[in-house]
Amino acid sequence: MFKRFREFAGSISWRPLAGYFLMLFVFYAAVEFFAGDRVNAWAVVLVALPFAIALAWILLKRILEPLAEISEAAREMALGYLDREIRIYHDDELGVLARNINLLGRKLRQTIYEITEEKDRMGAVLNSMADGVIAVDGDGRVLLVNPVVEKALNISGEQCRGKDIVGVIRHLDFENSFQTALKNQEDLTREIQVLTPDPRYYRVHFTPLKGTGRGGVVALLRDITERRQLDQMRAEFIANVSHELRTPLTSIRGFLETLLDGAVEDRETALRFLKIIDAETGRMTGLIGDLFSLSNIESGRVAPVMEEIKMAGIIDKVFAIFSHAAGERDIKLISGIPPDFPVLTGDTGMITRVLINLVDNAIKYSHDGGEVTLSGGPAGGGEIFVRVSDRGIGIPEESLSRIFERLYRVDKARSREYGGSGLGLAIVKHILEAHHGRIEVSSRPGLGSTFTVYLPVKQI
Amino acid sequence: MGRYLFDKSLREIQNDILRMGGLVEKAIYDSVDAFMNQDVTAAAGVIMGDERIDELFTEIEDKCIKLIATQQPIARDLRVAVTGIKILTSLERMADHSVDIARSTMCLAGHPMALRPLQEIPRMARLARQMVKDGLDAYVHRDVNKAREMCAMDDQVDFIFSHVFRDTISCMAEDPGVVTQGAYLLYVSRYLERIADHATNIGEAVIYLATGERRELN
Ligand SMILES: Nc1ncnc2c1ncn2[C@@H]1O[C@H](COP(=O)(O)OP(=O)(O)OP(=O)(O)O)[C@@H](O)[C@H]1O
Ligand SMILES: [Mg+2]
Numbered sequence: 001m002f003k004r005f006r007e008f009a010g011s012i013s014w015r016p017l018a019g020y021f022l023m024l025f026v027f028y029a030a031v032e033f034f035a036g037d038r039v040n041a042w043a044v045v046l047v048a049l050p051f052a053i054a055l056a057w058i059l060l061k062r063i064l065e066p067l068a069e070i071s072e073a074a075r076e077m078a079l080g081y082l083d084r085e086i087r088i089y090h091d092d093e094l095g096v097l098a099r100n101i102n103l104l105g106r107k108l109r110q111t112i113y114e115i116t117e118e119k120d121r122m123g124a125v126l127n128s129m130a131d132g133v134i135a136v137d138g139d140g141r142v143l144l145v146n147p148v149v150e151k152a153l154n155i156s157g158e159q160c161r162g163k164d165i166v167g168v169i170r171h172l173d174f175e176n177s178f179q180t181a182l183k184n185q186e187d188l189t190r191e192i193q194v195l196t197p198d199p200r201y202y203r204v205h206f207t208p209l210k211g212t213g214r215g216g217v218v219a220l221l222r223d224i225t226e227r228r229q230l231d232q233m234r235a236e237f238i239a240n241v242s243h244e245l246r247t248p249l250t251s252i253r254g255f256l257e258t259l260l261d262g263a264v265e266d267r268e269t270a271l272r273f274l275k276i277i278d279a280e281t282g283r284m285t286g287l288i289g290d291l292f293s294l295s296n297i298e299s300g301r302v303a304p305v306m307e308e309i310k311m312a313g314i315i316d317k318v319f320a321i322f323s324h325a326a327g328e329r330d331i332k333l334i335s336g337i338p339p340d341f342p343v344l345t346g347d348t349g350m351i352t353r354v355l356i357n358l359v360d361n362a363i364k365y366s367h368d369g370g371e372v373t374l375s376g377g378p379a380g381g382g383e384i385f386v387r388v389s390d391r392g393i394g395i396p397e398e399s400l401s402r403i404f405e406r407l408y409r410v411d412k413a414r415s416r417e418y419g420g421s422g423l424g425l426a427i428v429k430h431i432l433e434a435h436h437g438r439i440e441v442s443s444r445p446g447l448g449s450t451f452t453v454y455l456p457v458k459q460i
Numbered sequence: 461m462g463r464y465l466f467d468k469s470l471r472e473i474q475n476d477i478l479r480m481g482g483l484v485e486k487a488i489y490d491s492v493d494a495f496m497n498q499d500v501t502a503a504a505g506v507i508m509g510d511e512r513i514d515e516l517f518t519e520i521e522d523k524c525i526k527l528i529a530t531q532q533p534i535a536r537d538l539r540v541a542v543t544g545i546k547i548l549t550s551l552e553r554m555a556d557h558s559v560d561i562a563r564s565t566m567c568l569a570g571h572p573m574a575l576r577p578l579q580e581i582p583r584m585a586r587l588a589r590q591m592v593k594d595g596l597d598a599y600v601h602r603d604v605n606k607a608r609e610m611c612a613m614d615d616q617v618d619f620i621f622s623h624v625f626r627d628t629i630s631c632m633a634e635d636p637g638v639v640t641q642g643a644y645l646l647y648v649s650r651y652l653e654r655i656a657d658h659a660t661n662i663g664e665a666v667i668y669l670a671t672g673e674r675r676e677l678n
Contacts, residue, residue, distance in 0.1 A: 155597060155601075159601045163601075164471070164478075166475045166478040167475075167478060167600040170478050170481050171482050172479060172482060195485050195589060195593065197485070197589035197592070197593045
């Protein structure tokens with residue numbers, strides 16, 4: 001009890017007490033002054049008025065003005081202007097209040113600064129992540145998405161905040177996995193296809209948010225579209241190679257069995273069969289040879305032997321190889337390579353191979369009586385170009401990006417008819433890569449195709 | 461039912477519509493993909509998947525109708541509910557067209573398709589899918605601009621369609637052997653064109669929802 005009183009007494013400072021006693025004293029003095037006499041109303045007013053004015057003045061200066069300033073400062077703080085400090089204050093209760101409010105402002109300022117910095121850091125981490133991030137709260141509403149997701153889904157993160165998860169990714173598996181992760185409170189990984197509107201494949205890792213009040217789940221999206229395509233290409237490649245090898249093998253076995261069954265006695269038939277077997281074996285050897293050199297170049301096991309290349313010589317050789325085949329189908333081979341074509345460095349054998357493959361294709365996919373033109377010259381930037389154009393069947397637009405894949409053929413039936421296996425352009429591409437060059441193609445179905453090879457003059 | 465519950469069931473209906481939208485987007489993609497690759501199994505998958513879409517459709521439609529009947533919403537709320545039904549119906553029609561495309565794939569089985577205009581189909585399908593996606597995104601965000609832009613894409617689809625149409629007819633005239641293929645190609649391009657039309661319906665519904673304007677955009 002006594003302690004409580006002490007506390008109370010301690011909390012009252014001397015100024016109000018002194019003021020109180022001063023007022024009592026003045027009142028007492030006034031009454032004493034007029035005592036005995038008839039109390040004169042005018043005199044009372046005369047004495048009281050200055051007091052009243054003085055009191056009002058003190059009230060205004062000491063209490064109202066500082067209060068107004070404090071309340072203005074508090075309002076501004078609430079509006080977010082935390083830099084505001086109260087400057088005018090006296091050494092009294094209001095002064096203490098003002099100082100505390102200043103302190104509050106400073107503390108808030110610092111805390112907000114720290115939080116902002118933390119948030120910026122988090123934002124920077126999220127922004128620089130290669131994976132997509134979607135955070136969802138316990139009610140299934142999106143808390144945030146990072147730029148990777150914004151870009152992939154072509155949505156703005158601002159718009160997504162607070163939306164339900166189906167509003168962002170319309171995918172039942174995604175939603176269900178999210179719900180499961182939330183319910184079971186355990187991590188979960190799923191592969192899903194998202195139409196953006198082109199199909200992309202994501203491996204999504206769901207992690208429940210632990211330690212936050214309302215819970216939630218963070219989904220990490222890794223784009224595996226390319227990897228899937230590679231896997232698919234590899235599987236396709238193996239299937240194709242097996243198929244390519246099986247076709248000649250089946251026919252070889254068929255003829256061998258017939259031979260063993262007695263056809264070998266008939267010399268003429270036997271000879272005919274053996275010729276077919278020979279041709280089929282040749283095809284297989286060719287295919288395996290192509291596969292082999294492809295893998296050699298691709299893996300870098302066989303590096304190009306750099307020497308001076310004279311383009312004119314190579315082209316003469318290539319034309320000599322094809323003059324017969326082209327002549328048979330009445331296809332004109334035209335060379336527009338200028339005599340002053342720059343000498344470049346590279347592997348003569350490999351570059352010859354590039355041109356053989358390109359001219360071979362140009363003839364193969366031309367109509368009878370067509371035209372195959374070679375041209376070339378400096379391409380600027382220390383590069384030269386060699387161009388092979390034909391007026392053949394052309395390549396449909398959607399195949400253009402695929403013809404350099406191994407074993408890809410636009411029209412399987414037609415290519416096989418010519419003994420093509422679809423490795424030619426893949427080999428070309430890899431040879432050029434080994435030479436730091438590149439190849440471009442343009443084509444109009446029905447009108448013809450143009451392949452342009454770019455090579456640096458000097459190999460570094 | 462208070463305001464809170466009413467909003468909640470509206471939100472639930474919208475989410476259901478989006479779920480169905482996801483399935484429809486996939487159906488469109490899968491059906492065209494199956495058609496291009498002549499993949500009969502995938503086509504059958506689309507046809508079977510349509511049952512789920514139909515179920516969802518009746519379920520959501522019932523919810524909408526019940527909401528309108530019991531709550532008798534007015535003004536904006538009514539608009540939200542009615543738009544929901546509109547979008548729902550468009551989605552359901554698109555799913556049906558995907559099934560039609562899948563059926564064409566089944567019918568064509570064994571007749572390799574090699575007509576020139578075939579190569580326009582993926583482009584057309586991509587545009588149509590983009591429209592559906594943008595339409596649904598615009599619905600989620602009440603994004604009038606996106607809805608308008610999306611509706612403008614319909615012209616491109618129409619243009620490709622007329623192109624494919626003429627081209628296919630001339631192919632069939634040149635070579636009567638390809639008439640069957642040509643007929644299916646015409647069907648498929650027509651279905652895609654219809655899908656794009658339904659997508660513009662979604663766009664119009666979104667604009668109506670956001671602004672109260674009713675406008676024909678195609
Ligand atoms: N000049 C061309 N005109 C039309 N189509 C072409 C041309 N060059 C290549 N192609 C297409 O690209 C495909 C791949 O060509 P590539 O040279 O790799 O294989 P290929 O010619 O079929 O067989 P290979 O060259 O292995 O004997 C071909 O099957 C063909 O469809
Ligand atoms: Mg070739």
